[in-house]
Amino acid sequence: MSPTEMTLRWAVEKWLAPTLAMRAHVVRVRGTGMHRRCVCIETVLSGGLLSIFFFRHDDGSWNVYPPAPARPAMSGWRAV
Template sequence: MSPTEMTLHEAVEKWLALTLAMHAHVVRVRRAGMHGRCVCVEASRSDGLLSIFFFRHDDGWWNVYPPAQARPAMSAWKTA
């Protein structure tokens, strides 16, 4: 893994601010489809259950927002 990637574990720690008393676990994994890889992580907190979806981007980072979809593009070249 390159140093510019964020692991799923790092992303979960960043967004859920886990402590030793808290437990988080993966409850859903989607490996294909419109948004590529998507994981739902649940953590039990003192005020209830918290669920967050994490999306894997092409650059190796896990984020809470889905990656941008590839869109059709056109280009033109001027020839001599």
């Protein structure tokens, strides 16, 4: 599956598998600097409340781990 097909809905269904009896809902949406997004989804299971944070990556995909921070980079060219 390409990263552009990894929507938030796909990630929620993969990790929580919500059903009509067990609904998942968005609790919190926030930007975490540099236009990054973080969404908290909650659902109630038989053992209690389950909350998972999903992070949007630069390629548009949603994952349960935050994107790697941008690192400074240098490049040089050799003059002929």
